[in-house]
Amino acid sequence: MKMDSIVPNCPSGLCITKQDFLKADFSVDNFFIEQNVKDTPLDTLRDDLGIYLKVLRSSMIELINEDYADFVNLSTNLVGLDTTIANLEEPLKRVQTEVEKASAGIESTLEDVRSKLEKQARIREKKESLSNLQHIWETLGKTERMLSRETQGEGVIPTDVAERIAADLNHLLFSASKMKESSMIQDIQPRIDAVCDKLNSSLDLSLIQGLQTGDTTSLSQCCRIYATIDRISCAEKLVREKVIGPVLAEILTESNLENNAQGLKGVLKEVLNTIPQYLSELVKITTDENNIEDKSVKGFDFLVNSFWPEVADYVDRNLNFIFSPGNPTEFFKYYRDSANFISELELSLQNEDSIMRLRSHESFTKFDESWNLPVYFQIRFQEIATPFEIVLGSGALERAEFPEPKLFLRASEQVLAAVKKCFDDSIFLFPLGDKFVKLSLQIVSRYGVWSRKCVEEYENEKDGVANVGLVKSNTSKDLQNIQVPAAKTHKRSASDQNVTEASQPEDQKIHLTLSNLVMIHSDIVLLVHHLPILLPKLYNPALRGADVDLAPAIDGCIADLSSVLPKIEEKIVCSAAIEPSKLIKQVSDIPRMYRRTNRDTPSKPCTYVTSLVEHLNNFRNQHLQYCTEHSMEKWLSGIVENVLGQYFVNVNDVLTNVTKMEESLKKLKKVREKGGAGSGAGAGKGGSGLTDDDKIRLQLYLDVMYFTREVYSWGITNVRHLTKIQSVVTSAAGSFASQIGS
Secondary structure (H helix, E strand, C coil): CCHHHHCCCCCCCCCCCHHHCCCCCCCHHHHHHHHHHCCCCHHHHHHHHHHHHHHHHHHHHHHHHHCHHHHHHHHHCCCCHHHHHHHHHHHHHHHHHHHHHHHHHHHHHHHHHHHHHHHHHHHHHHHHHHHHHHHHHHHHHHHHHHHHHHCCHHHCCCHHHHHHHHHHHHHHHHHHHHCCCCHHHHHHHHHHHHHHHHHHHHHHHHHHHHHHHCCHHHHHHHHHHHHHCCCHHHHHHHHHHHHHHHHHHHHCCHHHHHHCCCCHHHHHHHHHHHHHHHHHHHHHHHCCCCCCCCCCCCCCCHHHHHHHHHHHHHHHHHCHHHHCCCCHHHHHHHHHHHHHHHHHHHHHCCCHHHHHHHHCCHHHHHHHHHCCHHHHHHHHHHHHHHHHHHHHHHHCCCECCCCCCCCCEHHHHHHHHHHHHHCCCCCCCHHHHHHHHHHHHHHHHHHHHHHHHHHHHCCCCCCCEEEEECCCCHHHHHHCCCCCCCCCCCCCCHHHHHHHCCCCCCCCEEEEEHHHHHHHHHHHHHHHHHHHHHHHHHHHHHCCCCCCCCHHHHHHHHHHHHCHHHHHHHHHHHHHCHHHHHHHHHHHHHHHHHCCCCCCCCCCCCHHHHHHHHHHHHHHHHHHHHCCHHHHHHHHHHHHHHHHHHHHHHHHHHHHHHHHHHHHHHHHHHHHHHCCCHHHCCCCCCCCCCCHHHHHHHHHHHHHHHHHHHHHHCCCCCCCCHHHHHHHHHHHHCHHHHHHHC
């Protein structure tokens, strides 16, 4: 019966429960800590514990009453229990004594059996050792007799005999390894070594002869024997030193490279030709995974462990100058020819495991690290970046040389030329792909920095010419830290000679005009459209479809270049609006033209308006050839909006002043009429009946309408203040405006 079912529950409303007392780790201290956490007052806790104590007592009394008979009979049932126990004690002791005697007898017998089994095991081991020694002695004697009987001229043993000897010798060596502590084995060890040496030398001679004669049966047997006696690496080393080495020593030489019409490509082709010439049968036997040939043997890799290490060794020994990037053109050819050679060699390998063994081979790693690719990239970096920097410094504003794509500035043309050069087939190397990609993006970024600096430094002067000092940007420092390399050990390329001539002063000034700024804008628009198409076309073939997502980098670079456009547009609009803004100020001179001058009624716009329109027309005609219609319309809208803002203010001021003057004259007229001076009421009117103020309003109407008509003729309609200024002058001119319109 579980304690939980016996202990009664606490009455409801108490601060304690029966579970508080039934916990396995119950303690008084923990109980009081828990009650303290609950903020239970001590008086309440005392009263609740007293109530629960009464409940427990009453529950205990009820439990005793229920089992009273059992409690009373408990002592009665124990009467005579001691006597019963005493009667059982004696028989149990006798049984215990008998069991102990039997156990001791069994243990003694087992110990005797164990000792005899151990003795028998030692005898068996000695018999096995004796049998092994006997087998070793007999096998050794048999092998020695076969060697002495079957050995032919020059110490060559027939391969079928050698195969049987190898099998026996393999078993002999295994048995000897188990008996190496035996004095007999130590005594006959020299004889075993002599047999092994004679067999090994015979095998080496047979393998060389088989390669020379092309005897596939002999080669197959030799390879099986090498595999049997676990000397595969020795066979591969033998082929490398005795077969491959002498042949490559004559091919991989500097003189042979100079005399070969195809250069390194021809030399490496000769090297590849040695495989079918000297190793074809051996490779065929050892790489037949499908067991098409009956004589195939597994476990050998002569191309990886014999052929390739010797090639790498002779290249490093006799042709190590190919690793020098002093002449980048020659270095590129050497690297490309070597990479093609390795690719063709990998095609000769039969499986991926063999290819992985080749690439992880120590000599392959050393060969790959011998190519000084970082220095090659630095030289190419200078060849690509230096002409670009020279153009940005001196010839940036010269006109482009080529009609396609339709760029206007040489600097913009050089951006595409430099980017394309990064992935030129005679420059780009796949291991340097990340560096050339970065360089191409840096070139675009450098052009953006140059454009941004042009905008920042451009200032419109009286003659329309700005002086721009192109300070190099820290963000493009990689393109500016161009050092001319030291003298090369080999021929210098033409591109390297150009680098030597690329010393230009950094503080050189470039004179920028508004037309140049328009050309820069148009070129950036074209580049922003052209580069996202061009760059993937260059990247994908060069990177051989590598799983690399360059879209974010391209998008970021293009977005950075695009951010220059709003600044250029703002500068073009502000610069083109300076002269029209000056002309607009002449609006305030119109009242002086008509007030008390008795001029005829205005019938044509003022000179300032025609000059303003002529200036904007000149801007449009001069620069439309350098930009699109959309860009020109956008710029003219900005210029017109700036001009209209000032024009509206000046026209409104003139009309306000005219109205005030007119009201003043009316008041003065009334005063004079009261004083008897009514004869001056007609002052200021011409023959047409228009007052001077009306003529002013009419002239403003003619000027504004002429200007707005020209604006509409440029295709500009949605400009702020355009309709507003029209309505203002139309309202001011009143009926005269409608008469002129009719």
